[in-house]
Amino acid sequence: MSDPGRDVDREAGLALLHMMLRIRRMEEKSAELYSAEKIRGFLHLYIGEEACAAGVMRELRPDDAVVATYREHGHALAKGMSMRAIMAEMFGKVTGCSRGRGGSMHLFDAATRFCGGNAIVGGHLPLAVGLGLADAMLRRPRVTVCFFGEGAVAEGEFHEAMNLAALWRLPVLFCCENNLYAMGTALARSESEVDLVRKAEAYRVPAAAVDGMDALAVGAAARRALEHVRAGEGPYFLELRTFRFRPHSMFDPELYRNRAEVDRWRERDPIALLEGRLRAAGHLTDEARARLERDVEAEVADAVAFAEASPLEPEGELDRFVHAEVRA
C-alpha cells in the first residue's frame, strides 16, 4: 500500500470519492426506504465495499460489459446507470431500469451494458463467458467484467466458467469480492482452499489479490488486469478483499460475526480512507467536501422524488416481454 497522501492523482481521487459517496448515500437512503416499506422484498447493501465497484469501473470503457450479483446497486451506478433508474426499480416503478419487474436484485441496462443484477449465486458466471466468447468471435475489442462474492466459488458454475474462459482465452475479468462471509458462512468454513488466487491459477488464469478498501489500489490492479485481457491474453482473476458493514440483507441477525470484527473493518472505511489521503495531499478542502456531500444529497433526493412520482407498470402489461413482441 502506498503512503497516505503520496501519489494521489487529484482528479482520479476526487472522482472515486464522489462515486463512492453516491453509492453510500443512495444505499443509506434505500435502507430507510425499506423500513418505510417503499422498497420491498430483499435488499442487499454494498456499504463498505464501494471501493471495489468504483475502482474497477473507472478503468472500463463504455462498451465493456458488466455482469453482477444481487448486491449490485453500486456496480450499476458506477457503470453509468442513472440513480433515478436504479431507485425507481427498487420501488418497483415502471420507470425503473427493468420496468420495476425485478426490483433491487435485477438491475439491467443495455445502454450502459449492464447485464444484471443476478440473484442466483454463480448463475451469471457462465453467461459472462458467453459475452466474452461472442466479443472474441465478433472481433470486438471489449471486455466483460463479472463480479461475484467468494461464496459463489463453491458453486459448480464457477469452475466451469473459469475453465471455459481460460481454455478459449476469452476477454473476461473475474472480480471476486471477498467479503469473508457468504450470508452466515465464513470462507474458512466453506472452502478447502481459502486462497482464491490459487483456485484461479489452477485453471491457468492469472490472478492477483488487492486491498478492496483502497479505491486507488483497486483501480491500479484493475488497470493491470485489463491490460492483460485487452492484449488478448485471456481472462484474469482479481480478488478484492473487502467487507460488508451491514447485514447480508435486511433480515440477518448477524449471529456469525462479532461487533469487534465489524468495527475493525469500519476503521478501514473506503470513503474515509480515500478522503484522508486526498486531504493529506491537499486535494480536498472542507469546503469542497461539503459541496460534494450537498451534490450527492441533491442527487439522492431527486432520485427518490422521481421514483415516488413514477407510476407502476400497468396490470395489462404483466405478460409483455415473456416472448419477443410481434411487430404489426
Added chain:
Amino acid sequence: MPTLTLIQAITDALRTEMRKNPDVVLFGEDVGRNGGVFRATDGLQAEFGEERVFDTPLSESGIIGAAVGMALYGMRPVPEIQFLDFIYPAFDQIVSELAKMRYRSGGQYATPVVIRTPYGGGIKGGHYHSQSTEAYFTHTAGLKVVVPSDPYDAKGLLIQSMRQDDPVLFLEPKALYRKAKGEVPDGDYVVPFGQAKVRRAGTDMTLVAWGAMVGVCLEAARRAEDDGISCEVLDLRTLVPLDEAALLESVKKTGRMIVVHEAQRTSGFGGELAAIVAEKALEHLEAPILRVTGFDTPFPYTLEEVYMPDADRVLRAVLKLHRYES
C-alpha cells in the same frame, strides 16, 4: 396442545424424528450455526451436535448429490435448499440420480432423502424468491411431492416424509411460516401420504388446492356462502401420491370444480387434476373445470398481487362457475 406456527411445527417435526432415529441428519446453507435463514432448524445443532446438523458451502448440486450417496448407505439425510428457486443447480442430481435410483438399480438401492425447501410468493421476493414450481417435480417419476397447508399437517407430513423409503420433496409455504398458527400435538404422530383432506364441506362445487392456496380458497368459500353458494375445499396435502379417490368423490358430489394454484397455468399441476377428472368423472360434471392460477410469466415483483391468486379472483371464478348452465 401447544399452539405453534407452521415453522415451529417444522422444527418440532425435525426434533421429534431426530430424537427417535439417529440416522436422520440435517445439512444445508446456514442451517447449523445460524439455524437456517427462516430459522427452521433453530436450536437443532445445539441439541444434536455438529455431526448431525451441519453447514454446507453454496453447492446445491453437491448437497443433493451427497444426500443421494448417504441414503444409498442407509442414512436418512434431510437437506435444506434455502429457497425452491435455488434448487436448479441440483436439478440434475434430483432428476437423474435421486429420483431414479431405485428403478435404475432394479430395486436394489433406495434413496430416502427428504429435501425441505420454502416455496411460493406473497413476500414481495420478486423473480427468484417466490416461485412455485412443484410441477417440474411431480413430472419426475420416483419423487414424492408434499405440501402442507397448516402447522398440524406440516409436522405430521414431515415426520411421515422422514419415514418414507423413497425421496420426498417437502415444499414449505413460506408465506405461512409465521402466519399460520394452530394446535400441534407434542411428540410423535404422522399424517399419511395420499390422503387429501376436506377443509370445508360443500355441495355446489369443489375448490382444489394445496399449501398457501388452501387458505385463499377457504376465504373465498366463506364469502361465497353470502351469495348462497356452498363450496367444498379439498386440500390435497400430497401431490404425489395423489388422493384420486377423494378428488373424484368430491367432484362427483358437487359436479363442479375449480383448481387453484400459484404456479403458472401452462403445464401446472392443475392441468393434471383436470385431466384426471375429465377421464374418470366426465359424466358427473355440470360445468367446465376452471383454473385460477399464476400467469404464464416469470414471477413479478411489482405486480405480485396481480399474479398471485387471491380470494377475490377465486370468488369471481366461483360466481362464474355457479352461473354456468349446461
